[in-house]
Amino acid sequence: MPKNKENHIWLKATILFVIIFLSFYLHVTNGMFDMTIPDVVKTLFGMGDNPKFSLVIFEFRLPRIVIAILVGVGLAIAGCVLQGITKNDLADPGILGINAGAGAAVSFFMLVFQFNASRSDGSEWLKIMSMPLFGLVGGVLAAGIIFAFAYKHGRLDVERLLLTGIAINSGFGALALYLTLKMSEKDFEIAALWQAGTIYNANWAFIVAMLPWLIILGIYIYRKKYLLDYFQLEESTIVSLGINLEREKIKMLLASVGIVSACVSVSGSIGFIGLMAPHIARQIVGIRHRFVVPFSALIGAALLLLSDFIAKTIFAPSELAVGVVVSIIGIPYFLYLLVKAR
């Protein structure tokens, strides 16, 4: 029977890929002006003769789509890891305040270096590349505070974890607001929009900046995914398996914070993807992280791509911050989880 099961997994994965592809199709053909499929295909393969089309596709739509997919994958994986480490279904980088910490650090970076990535045309490579690093510092700081407060008597208190997250969220949010107020008016508006979670100023430089983080840390997490299964066991059992529990936990945590920081520095704070994707994945493929991690990644990409499509088109020509769309979809789901858990 295991063979049969594997087939199911592939079938499910295929369905997800189809969904992602459909979202991709919607995203790439709709926008300020609609394009037909032949136009898109021609332009994509360099056979188009309309320079306007290739400008729109290569400079605006494609980077945005790629970033939506990457950020979706990153947040979903990070959510998986956090839920695994904390043994808690309600953990999410946004709820825990890691987003906010990274966000405050990136705001600080923007202020100090008088640099606003969303406005940049991608020519300031060094600065764009160092943004995720700053985000990482903030994210690690936030994660450090959260875990310092949540550890008591040598174990992680889940409720306290969430509460500290709320506090850290509003604290770093206030800090970021304070920092952005020191910027010029123009920068402030963009920074405020960026904090709400938005990817419409995407360009290729961002992708290059976040890709190494996502690939290296993503592979690391994927290779260590069996640990996430072990974390679900009793602590004494894990220790008796010869695993240095605390050290592995911290390594996994750092990896996920790194991914989140890279995502936040590019797209601002987008919550609830990291919460929803692993949940949906577990409903589809069960609890083994061998499947949960890749499936979460796919689901995260699909969710964020669809949300971004909604954000882009629903109130066109004005853009809604994608973070807002994700919260409106994600929060009812979160409440549903809470109600169902009773």
Next chain:
Amino acid sequence: MKQSSKIQKIIMIVAPILIVAVTFISIIYGTKDISLHTIWQSIVNFDKSDPDHQIIRSNRIPRAIAVLCVGAFLAVAGAIMQGITRNYLASPSLMGVNDGSAFVITLAVVFIPGLANYQMILLSIAGSAMGAALVFGFGSLIRNGLSPVRLAIIGTVIGTFLSSLATAIAMYFQVSQTIAAWYNTKIHTVNMDMLLMSMPFGAVGLVLALICARAITITSLGEDIATGLGQKTKAIRYLSMFAVVLLTGTSVALVGKIAFVGLVIPHIVRFIVGIDYRNIIPCSILIGALFLSLCDLVSRYLNFPFETPIGVVTAFIGIPFFLYLIRSRGGQRHA
């Protein structure tokens, strides 16, 4: 008990003096230097054509008063919520009350523009009631949902949801800017009309709170004791929630969302004067007013000559305190 009443007397005497002093400072100092003489003239001998007089009359004085009132309102609202829910984390900003009010205001700005000020205040109060009802409704749906921590989480999440919805609606109808003015603290725009209009609502709330004080003390001891003492717990609960809604609704209508005042002040007050709400509520009024006017002063000078939103200041003070509360009392044992 004797000692706490002594401390309370000291507070009752010292706090008003400090309040007067801070208010005085906040009227005298501002971005524009105005001499004491001019200030006095603007009060006793108002000259419409003099810009300095206008600044004092239509900006600094209303602002100083508004900050005092809102501080008192929010502190009392927080104290009542913590008392009747026996929840050490209850507070208007954590329980979706602020966000509910801001959400309804958004709807009003979009769908029924041109409302008078007093109608806005009423709507804001209705919104507070809605937010609170949503959060507590969900809390009672969920197992263990009314425990301090769970309720705080539900409150935060529903609050985020309401404000996301409001953002989307505001975006769609292109009134983001108007809404932003309502949402964010807008102390600098307070005017005398609005202030006078909202006073009655707030005053009713405060009086209700003072009347209920004794009953709240009893409720805070536990349901069984309260019922045993012959108290109509349900009625008290509704009445005091009504006071909370009046107080927060008015506050949001006046100056927008301000977090952490309603959480922090009642704790400090309880620490000083003990558990009797007949002492806690009057002291919350005084200390809340003092705290918020101090924050307002700080907010004006933190980034001089630009103002920092007062919410940033209250957050910087409130969050370490919140963390301390979690650290010392949080966790499953108390949840």
